[in-house]
Amino acid sequence: MIGTGPYDSLRDYMEAIETHGNVIRIEAIDQDAYELTGFMYKLIDKHGWLGAPSVIVESVKISGEWIQGPIVINQYGMAAHEAMAIGVPLDDIEAGQHVQNYKKALKKMMDIGELSPIETKTIDQAAAPSKEVILKENEINILDFAFIQTNPGDNGRFINTGNLVTIDPEAGRNVGTYRMQIKGPRKIGISPEKGQDGWKFLMNMKEKGEDVAQAAVVLGTDPIVFAMSSSKTARSGQDELEIAGGFKGKPVEVVKCENSDILVPANVEMIIEGEIPLNDLEKEGPFGEMYGYMGLPHEEQFYMNIKTITHRVNPMIVNQFTGVTRGYITTPGEAASLRGFSKFMPELRGFHIPIDHVGFLFLSIEKTKPHQAIELAEKFNFLPLGKIVIVVDEDVDIHNTKEVFQTVGARWQPYPGAKLIEDGPGFFLDPSAKTRGKSSRILIDATRQLPEENGPSPYPKLNREHLIEHAPEIFALVEEKWGHLI
Numbered sequence: 001m002i003g004t005g006p007y008d009s010l011r012d013y014m015e016a017i018e019t020h021g022n023v024i025r026i027e028a029i030d031q032d033a034y035e036l037t038g039f040m041y042k043l044i045d046k047h048g049w050l051g052a053p054s055v056i057v058e059s060v061k062i063s064g065e066w067i068q069g070p071i072v073i074n075q076y077g078m079a080a081h082e083a084m085a086i087g088v089p090l091d092d093i094e095a096g097q098h099v100q101n102y103k104k105a106l107k108k109m110m111d112i113g114e115l116s117p118i119e120t121k122t123i124d125q126a127a128a129p130s131k132e133v134i135l136k137e138n139e140i141n142i143l144d145f146a147f148i149q150t151n152p153g154d155n156g157r158f159i160n161t162g163n164l165v166t167i168d169p170e171a172g173r174n175v176g177t178y179r180m181q182i183k184g185p186r187k188i189g190i191s192p193e194k195g196q197d198g199w200k201f202l203m204n205m206k207e208k209g210e211d212v213a214q215a216a217v218v219l220g221t222d223p224i225v226f227a228m229s230s231s232k233t234a235r236s237g238q239d240e241l242e243i244a245g246g247f248k249g250k251p252v253e254v255v256k257c258e259n260s261d262i263l264v265p266a267n268v269e270m271i272i273e274g275e276i277p278l279n280d281l282e283k284e285g286p287f288g289e290m291y292g293y294m295g296l297p298h299e300e301q302f303y304m305n306i307k308t309i310t311h312r313v314n315p316m317i318v319n320q321f322t323g324v325t326r327g328y329i330t331t332p333g334e335a336a337s338l339r340g341f342s343k344f345m346p347e348l349r350g351f352h353i354p355i356d357h358v359g360f361l362f363l364s365i366e367k368t369k370p371h372q373a374i375e376l377a378e379k380f381n382f383l384p385l386g387k388i389v390i391v392v393d394e395d396v397d398i399h400n401t402k403e404v405f406q407t408v409g410a411r412w413q414p415y416p417g418a419k420l421i422e423d424g425p426g427f428f429l430d431p432s433a434k435t436r437g438k439s440s441r442i443l444i445d446a447t448r449q450l451p452e453e454n455g456p457s458p459y460p461k462l463n464r465e466h467l468i469e470h471a472p473e474i475f476a477l478v479e480e481k482w483g484h485l486i
């Protein structure tokens with residue numbers, strides 16, 4: 001059966017997208033030769049980030065041994081899958097129309113409006129799919145599972161889609177996606193960057209004099225829980241699981257851990273429970289990062305001693321090819337950002353971080369006065385991810401990167417339509433930064449320049465505008481008469 005989302009589990013979601021016809025299955029692949037990594041690069045070269053299908057690998061060769069998967073890859077790449085996860089009706093999803101599908105998902109998120117939290121619902125351990133198999137202490141060897149080394153430059157095998165669940169007695173629960181380097185049969189790195197809520201939670205406990213933090217890593221969460229764990233859609237202080245429930249309109253089911261009272265999503269592939277020593281930080285990484293470049297090793301990072309693993313029979317192991325594929329659905333975060341920023345910037349019409357062009361931030365505005373574009377762009381100087389900020393008029397589709405770049409070529413005069421900011425916050429993973437965490441930035445005003453901004457008068461019309469003025473029905477007519485050929 002194929003249905004549209006939101007889905008209760010990763011399995012339901014994978015079944016739906018496979019029924020939709022967008023999954024490539026591979027029986028066995030040799031990752032000692034990095035075949036899977038090469039395969040993913042070639043797949044993305046051909047189809048692009050938003051167009052490439054998902055991949056399921058049944059078995060993988062690691063260190064000379066064949067390990068049973070399945071490994072699930074690129075399940076959030078296609079814009080059509082994003083739309084399905086958000087719950088756009090299947091009839092509305094257009095084959096191959098990535099920009100359109102993404103915009104439909106975004107519209108749905110905007111229509112839903114601000115997400116109100118819904119409390120989680122605790123279910124019995126016996127009813128939790130994630131407790132089908134329970135492994136304790138010496139029974140555990142995390143290396144038995146199909147977690148791969150993605151890139152020869154990575155420092156070994158990583159769990160790179162784990163959702164870390166930590167509890168602060170005052171702040172409540174935090175759920176965040178961080179990579180975890182496999183350091184031994186019962187030891188994994190825990191790598192929130194400094195400044196992340198996950199980092200603050202652990203540092204808080206350390207400062208309060210705690211020696212260890214009880215924590216759990218949840219793997220194979222459903223698309224909405226994963227999106228909340230991977231983004232700032234839930235604001236600091238909000239519980240990601242309650243906001244996920246708010247989106248779904250029903251509580252996320254949680255189950256108690258075996259070793260602690262932490263409540264974690266129940267309908268998942270695997271739960272890794274353990275203790276994080278708070279006074280013994282150690283080296284971690286490097287790992288191929290989201291910019292597509294090898295990251296720096298962390299000198300001081302947390303790690304976890306694994307005490308218990310519970311999992312479904314034949315758990316799905318999700319591997320994110322970081323910097324190669326899209327890692328999570330982004331319309332919930334984009335809608336939350338647009339809604340939030342619009343409260344203070346009424347001229348803002350669109351806010352888009354093109355995830356396949358890391359470093360860019362696209363903004364669209366309803367421009368009513370000179371210099372408004374740069375003034376608006378400056379308000380985003382606090383945002384480390386926006387190193388190159390492009391502001392366009394609202395007639396430009398900011399979800400169509402090609403259209404944005406064409407507009408820059410046509411409407412932008414580098415002088416005086418740009419502002420260079422010498423110094424500011426930078427994204428920690430940016431490979432171009434001499435000092436990590438710091439960056440210069442450029443603000444590009446690619447709106448039609450008014451005469452007061454040194455623009456031409458009158459401003460030339462688009463050829464397309466001439467056509468529509470001459471024949472207002474032209475596109476409807478072509479659709480009806482010639483649509484079958486297009």
Ligand SMILES: Cc1cc2nc3c(=O)[nH]c(=O)nc-3n(C[C@H](O)[C@H](O)[C@H](O)COP(=O)(O)O)c2cc1C
Nearest residue numbers: 176177178179191192193196197198230231320327
């Ligand atoms: C697949 C994937 C891996 C990620 N890995 C990391 C990571 O290793 N460290 C990190 O700080 N953020 C990582 N992120 C981004 C965080 O998940 C994201 O910033 C999230 O909002 C952090 O949650 P927090 O604000 O509750 O700490 C990753 C995101 C994805 C989708």
